[in-house]
Amino acid sequence: MSVCEYKPGLENIPAAQSSISYVDGQQGLLEYRGISIQELAEKSTFLETSYLLIWGHLPSREELNKFEAEIYSHRRIKYRIQDMMKCFPETGHPMDALQASAAALGLFYSRRALDNPEYIFQAVVRLLAKIPTMVAAFQLMRKGNEPVRPRDDLDYAANFLYMLSEKEPDPLAARIFDQCLILHAEHTMNASTFSARVTASTLTDPYAVIASAVGTLAGPLHGGANEDVIETLQEIGSVGNVRSWLEDALANKRKIPGFGHRVYKVKDPRASILQKQAKALFEKFGSDKHYEIALELEKAVEDRLSEKGIYPNVDFYSGFVYSKLGIPQDLFTPIFAIARVAGWLAHWKEQLGENKIYRPTQIYDGEHTRGYTPIEER
Ligand code: ACO
Secondary structure: OOOOOOOHHHOOOOOOOOOOEEEEOOOOEEEEOOEEHHHHHHHOOHHHHHHHHHHOOOOOHHHHHHHHHHHHHOOOOOHHHHHHHHOOOOOOOHHHHHHHHHHHHHHHOOOOOOOOHHHHHHHHHHHHHHHHHHHHHHHHHHOOOOOOOOOOOOOHHHHHHHHHHOOOOOHHHHHHHHHHHHHHOOOOOOHHHHHHHHHHOOOOOHHHHHHHHHHHHOOOOOOOHHHHHHHHHHHHOOHHHHHHHHHHHHHOOOOOOOEOOOOOOOOOHHHHHHHHHHHHHHHHHOOOOOHHHHHHHHHHHHHHHHHHOOOEOOHHHHHHHHHHOOOOHHHHHHHHHHHHHHHHHHHHHHHHHOOOOOOOOOOOOOOOOOOOOOHHHO
16 A cells, blocks of 8 residues: 555545535635525524434424424433532633533443434434533532523523523524524534544444544634634734734734634635624624724734635634623633534434544654663663
8 A cells, every 4th residue: 555645634635525514615605414504594593403414404393393302301411410510620621521521421321322313313412402501500510509400491592591691591692692503513524523533433422422522622723712812802902902913923923813724715604604793792782892903803814814815714703792692701612512512413423324443544753673771771
């Protein structure tokens, strides 16, 4: 077998054949199962979109009703998981809490019947139902409060916002949050999805698949960037400071959080939708003092880096939306995870379809026949 060229980050190397989503990075196009993200954000709901991603077709009324009802009835988490989460340090990052809690689900539902469609359905239901509850529970418990029980009369997005604040959310806020979940639900072969597929290919349980993907999403080059955006805007401090700050950052070889993407070489279509959502929330609930800085930063980055194809990515405007919804900054990435569970599960199911365990190769560039030097002689 010939030795292939090594591509750091596996750039442009296909790692799977998939019919789940499609990105055209030159045109700024994103489709889930062939349907544009704009159309889904406008007309669908997160749970309907999740069904589409996982089973490949838009559900009938009956299929959707059953799916929603199952998810709503599985939203509570076991007391023993809650007790375990109470022992987590309140200073720990919520992504670490989520990764540990997702993995712990596997202790309770460990039976693996990966060729049984009912097992697949129930695992999908449990993960989509319980991940938001675990995020909200950790948020309340780290402040010393008891978790809020899910409310059966509230839909997926509204219930999550309710569990965070114990207040029924404004309908516009709940709808916009649901749209955010749609926008973040899936994005082809990114790092966390690759991680999910590699884990899935060993035929382990789906809770391990999701835990491994959550751990991968947490990094600042991936999902963690949305937290860094707000910190960057705070650091810049004023519109007048943007250009000199940017020059300084580029001179120090800093990556500007919320900009750049391996695939998109134009503005990420999700960033444009999130920007509109942020504006709708500003109109209803008042503006954000960092928004003007963000607009100026977008212009300045375009002036300096557009020839490299560096434009806002999905993380640049999402923080504004979440802040207006009253969500604390370190929950931005867990919220990304809540949404991306749908995509990870779709890839888990697809991977099981024609599974072959991932076992790539490497190019060894170390030494040979060195011999062992006893410790006294080193
Ligand atoms: N700010 C400044 N310059 C950048 C940025 C940025 N945000 N992103 C890329 N560049 C420059 C690089 O310095 C490099 O320039 P060079 O060729 O002169 O050395 C060139 O653009 C290519 O950048 P790479 O890092 O090689 O691109 P890669 O595809 O490996 O990285 C990534 C993509 C990781 C997203 C990168 O753009 C980045 O670090 N962005 C900031 C973090 C961020 O926003 N991450 C969220 C991404 S979206 C998501 O995961 C949900």
